[in-house]
Amino acid sequence: MKILNMISYKLRPVNKGEIPVGIIGTGGWGKNFVRELSKNKNFDVKVCYDINKKLLASQSKKYKFKIADSYYSLLHEYNINSVFIILPNHLHKEVCLEAANAGVNIFLEKPIANNYLDGKDIVDKCNEKNIKLCVGHSMRKSSNYLRLKEIISKNMLGVIHLVEANRSINRAESIKEFDWRNKREFCPNLPLIQLGIHYIDILLDLFGEPTEINSLALDNVSDSKNTDATICTMKFKNSILAYLGNSYSTNNTDILRIYGTKGIATLTNSKLVIFNETNKDLTYNKPAKESTIKNEIIEFYNYISNNIDIDIDGDNALKVIRTFERISQINSK
CATH class of the missing domain: 3.30.360.10 (Dihydrodipicolinate Reductase; domain 2)
Incomplete structure (x- = not known):
């Protein structure tokens, strides 16, 4: 069953207005999400985590968010509704499974995982826990x-x-x-x-x-x-x-x-x-001021708040990584 067709009971309820969210991974590409989410009136960036403590402290001072001691702490101790995960590919499964267990909706920067089976584990866990999952393939938002x-x-x-x-x-x-x-x-x-x-x-x-x-x-x-x-x-x-x-x-x-x-x-x-x-x-x-990340964030808000369908749910992300894996298997021969 597709996630977006499910009636989702959320452990962290959505209220109209500012939705409390966390960000895991604020360096590299994650910097763009910190900036765009901090400008978005629909979200309240309550807490962030990154292994780069110096960067995190600087961002916290500028954007006024709390700093978590670990990604586990961020997911379980700050009463957030959703989490934006911008991490190296091999960490996606571990962190997404914990987010689903914590009852937190997930925006995951592409790819869903390094392989189809890890991606399927993420999708299955989100289905099991009634968690909404959106995978960020930003070119779709151009x-x-x-x-x-x-x-x-x-x-x-x-x-x-x-x-x-x-x-x-x-x-x-x-x-x-x-x-x-x-x-x-x-x-x-x-x-x-x-x-x-x-x-x-x-x-x-x-x-x-x-x-x-x-x-x-x-x-x-x-x-x-x-x-x-x-x-x-x-x-x-x-x-x-x-x-x-x-x-x-x-x-x-x-x-x-x-x-x-x-x-x-x-x-x-x-x-x-x-x-x-x-x-x-x-x-x-x-367009001069177009931001595909901003467009992704808007789509995610409409998904978790208004149940509006998204372009890349778990099932579509699995098709992408399955095709990647088919190509890679030929390369390895």
């Missing part, structure tokens, strides 16, 4: 991606048959020896699970789960102990072919290109361009 979906639904591109996607960054050489991203058991198939996972989610949202997958991986470009680059090809229903490439050892790249019989759509981090059969480009620039 206004230009939503516009692209509308264009596709109106058949403006014609019959779609080919897709190209690439999300890459140049960070392999800067990964420290002790960094969790440098360890395959903590972060398997680094560029795919950290970068490619965004486009796996988008491809599944647009076309469903792939019927066929082929893949290759490369791990001798940098001194990193993890994978440097991956490519995979996928076939979807209606004979749609897709290519996905990801690298941790090249210049920043973020592009999705969709080919149809009537036109081509190109989506980047800054704009959406439609080249149609009239040979006229339609360009939609990204």
Whole structure:
């Protein structure tokens, strides 16, 4: 049973107005959630936890939240309704299971876990405890991606048959020896699970789960102990072919290109361009102040407060990680 179809009895009831929440993981990407949640009038950031005590003290002084001694303490001792978890992938299962046991609704930054079975354990526990789970795949909240979906639904591109996607960054050489991203058991198939996972989610949202997958991986470009680059090809229903490439050892790249019989759509981090059969480009620039994290937070509020369906519940997040795992299993052969 899908979580969003359940009538949820919450141990920590929601009141209209400020909902008490905690944040576990306030460094790195978590800094963005601290900032955006502190500005959101629907949430009251009561307490946070991070292993970086110096950073946490500085943030506490600025944003006026309490500091928990541990994530266990945060979940059990501060009477919060929900928790935002922004942690290394391999810690997701442990912390999410404890949050569910504590009766706390969960926003979990992607991916749901490093593998399907760990992700399923999270979803099953949330179902068992009637906990609402939302997994943050922020690209879904981009206004230009939503516009692209509308264009596709109106058949403006014609019959779609080919897709190209690439999300890459140049960070392999800067990964420290002790960094969790440098360890395959903590972060398997680094560029795919950290970068490619965004486009796996988008491809599944647009076309469903792939019927066929082929893949290759490369791990001798940098001194990193993890994978440097991956490519995979996928076939979807209606004979749609897709290519996905990801690298941790090249210049920043973020592009999705969709080919149809009537036109081509190109989506980047800054704009959406439609080249149609009239040979006229339609360009939609990204709104100057758009924040996909802010949009995720709004969606989560509507989910826990008003039972409005979300894009990425536990079941959809499992489909994403299952596809990631199918690709990775080919790479490991």
